[in-house]
Amino acid sequence: xxxxxxxxxxxxxxxxxxxxxxxxxxxxxxxxxxxxxxxxxxxxxxxxxxxxxxxxxxxxxxxxxxxxxxxxxxxxxxxxxxxxxxxxxxxxxxxxxxxxxxxxxxxxxxxxxxxxxxxxxxxxxxxxxxxxxxxxxxxxxxxxxxxxxxxxxxxxxxxxxxxxxxxxxxxx
Ligand code: HEC
Numbered sequence: 001x002x003x004x005x006x007x008x009x010x011x012x013x014x015x016x017x018x019x020x021x022x023x024x025x026x027x028x029x030x031x032x033x034x035x036x037x038x039x040x041x042x043x044x045x046x047x048x049x050x051x052x053x054x055x056x057x058x059x060x061x062x063x064x065x066x067x068x069x070x071x072x073x074x075x076x077x078x079x080x081x082x083x084x085x086x087x088x089x090x091x092x093x094x095x096x097x098x099x100x101x102x103x104x105x106x107x108x109x110x111x112x113x114x115x116x117x118x119x120x121x122x123x124x125x126x127x128x129x130x131x132x133x134x135x136x137x138x139x140x141x142x143x144x145x146x147x148x149x150x151x152x153x154x155x156x157x158x159x160x161x162x163x164x165x166x167x168x169x170x171x172x
Contacts, residue, residue, distance in 0.1 A: 063160075089101060103170070119146030
């Protein structure tokens with residue numbers, strides 16, 4: 001092999017490398033900023049005024065619709081954030097929060113021996129169904145004002161559905 005040819009090939013390759021890494025660096029620096037809400041504002045008021053009857057731009061699909069597309073395995077990964085305070089396996093202990101095996105369908109605030117906040121304890125008459133969990137996991141303090149669960153919530157509607165699908169799978 002000709003040494004000159006090798007040198008040229010080497011030079012071409014390293015130029016390519018430099019160009020590629022510049023490109024990547026630029027991509028990082030100038031990463032396009034995604035809008036918090038994709039899409040654009042719909043003229044909800046005009047639609048309502050026109051008597052269309054269509055609800056103004058529903059921000060989220062109802063939980064039933066999202067649950068139909070949810071994936072318990074993805075949910076299992078997403079609950080990593082909860083494990084500082086909760087156990088998920090059968091017979092798991094209470095930690096900072098009550099154990100969550102079988103929580104789907106359980107009365108709210110009903111694990112014996114767990115020290116719930118007064119706010120949560122007073123809700124035994126309600127059950128953790130998909131809708132309740134969706135509200136609570138979106139914004140714990142919005143669903144149970146005064147709850148002791150120090151967790152901001154899961155903002156992504158699809159992730160909440162995945163987590164609920166996982167919680168639902170934790171049953172006998
Ligand atoms: C910083 C600790 C902490 C984290 C993180 C946390 N929780 Fe909790 N959770 C609690 C506490 C404390 C309670 C009891 C709240 C009360 O008594 O008001 C609770 C209650 C609950 C309940 C109600 C249980 C029952 O028996 O009524 C559910 C459901 C729940 N958490 C789900 C989750 C999920 C899912 C996550 C993760 C996405 C999570 N929590 C993250 C501390 C936490």
